[in-house]
Amino acid sequence: INLCRMGGVSEGDDVLARWSDGLLYLGNVKRVDGVKQCCLVRFEDNSEFWVLRKDIHSFSVGVEEVCCICDAPPLKEPLINCLKCRHGYHPECHTPSIEPEADSNSWICRQCVFAVATKRGGAIKRGRFARLMQIMKLRLPYQLSSLDWDPQHLTNQQQCYCYCAGPGEWNLKMLQCGSCGQWFHEACTQCLTKPLLYGDRFYEFQCSVCANGPETIQRLPMSWVDLAHLVLYHLSLCCKRKYFDFDHEIMSFANENWDSLLLGSLSDTPRQDRCHNLLNALNSNKDRFVSGKEIKKKKCLFGLQVRAPPPLTSDSSPLITDPPINITQRRRSEFFKVAILCLDDSTAHSWHSLKQLHLKCFSNSLEGVPTYAEHLLAAFPSLCGPTHPKPSQLG
DSSP, X not given: OOBSEETTXXXXXXXXXXXXXXXXXXXXXXEXXXXXXXXXXXXXXXXXXXXXXXXXXXXXXXXXXXXXTTOOXXXXXXXXXOTTTOOEEOTTTSSSOOOTTXXXXXXXXXXXXXXXXXXXXXXXXXXXXXXXXXXXXXXXXXXXXGOOBOTTSSOBTTOOBTTTTBOOOTTTTEEEBTTTOOEEEGGGOSOOSSOOXXXXXXXXXXXXXXXXXXXXXXXXXXXXXXXXXXXXXXXXXXXXXXXXXXXXXXXXXXXXXXXXXXXXXXXXXXXXXXXXXHHHHHHHOTTTEEEGGGGTSOTTEEEESSOOOOOOTTOOSOOOOXXXXXXXXXXXXXXXXXXXXXXXXXXXXXXXXXXXXXXXXXXXXXXXXXXXXXXXXXXXXXXXXXXXXXXXXXX
């Protein structure tokens, strides 16, 4: 059943859609399904995906007369309208509740705070939006106990994760809180000193809700086998290949990003000894790794027996054998960090679907936000070579 309008979203509307990395991307609504509560959204690279209504942030042309959460008109007090998106809220409908002294001339809603503050590698840590985000993160906008989880507590049926309540994939740059068990996007956390690798769960993390304040995080110890597994898994997702040359790709990646890997006791290993330790780990663990010589290829090639993240020593469950969803299966505008919230005037003209409405709503008070479109996967410099396409090469 296709309807033209659903919960303030209509066909033809330009919207921000939250993806599984926690970031928002510019798209245009092509179809609306009111029964399934989702919209078919066309993104900047012309790909189309169905997105749940909860993961779509729309814009209001004028001051709204009904609450964007419950669709009810004002009660005793007038609605509070967000300075940026202009959506109206009952004070009690917003999470957290809006303070009585809030002023529509300066108040910014949760959605817009997260839209500005989230970014690849970790959310901003300084400035007004960083402080607002920290306040917002003390409460989740959903009931954690209402989510239906799989036996391994990796995915839930509602596709509701993190502080943002957006979709997510646990193996793609997410942290699991050791207290509540929920998964949180790298882009929404403010505690990281270095970007995450895909499948990197070697952290002891506590979310802001459980900590009742800023997040806490501690790096867990890693072995050479863990490091080899993590590097191969990360490279396999980024480069869409199974086998990698030890010297030119595996060792090169490890050396170039050695400090960013936060390896604890392994960090002090001299450069000349790293090669021996990693190679020994790859050759001595046939249950995890396969070498090229075993499949009649070059012996310097190595890959994973099963493409799955390295297990933690505390895991009670066996290694997951079903290969997780490859990020390359979702080649929409996740390859283009949509700059609707961080464009200057000179850049805005290069985004053909960026309309005056967006510029009007999101042109002010963007402190600490980058002014360029970032490639989602360019977290580490060693991936910017010939095996990893530049943003301009992705269609």
